[in-house]
Amino acid sequence: MQVGYARTSTEEQVAGLEAQVRDVKVAGCEEVFSEQVSALGDRKELDRALKFLRKGDTLVVTKIDRLARNTRTLGELVDGLHGRGVGLKVLQFGKETLDTTGAYGRLMLNMFAAFAEFERDLMRERQKEGIAKAKAEKKYKGRKPTARAKAGEAVVLFQQQKSVSEIAASLGIGRGSVYRALAAAGLR
Template sequence: MLIGYARTSTTEQEAGLDAQLRDLTAAGCERVFSERVSSVAPRAELEAALAFVRDGDTLVVTKLDRLARTVTKAWEVVERLEAKGVGLRILSLGGDTVDTRSATGKLILTIFAGFAQFEREMMLERQREGITKAKAEGRYKGRKPTARAKAEEARRLHAEGKTITEVAKALGIGRASVYRAIA
């Protein structure tokens, strides 16, 4: 059975997720797990896919970086798949199954995982450089302190007898922010 896994980092990447789902369905995946989460955050749908696959199945991803962004993470997933007798297919590699039981398959996966890790590190480096430049030019403001702006209202609602949770929900801020506001 072919099992698909699709991932984007943010909800703004809806078209990317749609494209992955389309490609996985076209590849013949009978079941597809998808999520919108950073590659470094806990990924519930990936865990569900890994729990779902059985001996003889193949996990299919459109690109390796959808599965893992570092060589270490890629190998953690592969080892879990191998322990269950499950193959891995990466569509961007021509749709071929990467047989990690062979030396060639291990080499190919390691090289592509290395490229994915390199690409991510270069992107983060460019992002840091851009932020540093914007700060130096006085154009970088950072995230607006929304909770601080609502501190007075949080104190008022709490004084009216609302619980911390009720205040947080009413203002759309975290409970910790409410505690800081009323302290």
């Protein structure tokens, strides 16, 4: 059985998530797990997908970075899959599909993962340089403090007997941000 996994980092990336779900279904996935969460966050749907997979199944993703942020994490994940007799297919490699059930596929996966990590590192370096330049020119504003902007809403929801997890999910902020908002309001 082919099992699909789709992920975007933010809730604003709805079209990207829908495209991934569509692509893994077109590839023949009978079951699809999807979520909108950072790769650094708690990926509950990925955990569910991994528990769902059985020997002989194949996990299908559109891109490597939907599964892991670095080669170490990817290697651990793939080793765990292969140890259970589960394959991995990555759909978007130009016109090719990468299947890691063979030695060639595993080699290519590691190479592409290393290049992807290298590219991410270069992007971070350029971003740091750009921020430093903008700060020097007094043009840097930083990102908007979204959690702080929603602190009042968090307090109101808490007063309506909502749990911290429910508040965080409904406002699209982390649980820690909810706790900070409640502490600032003297409620925790």
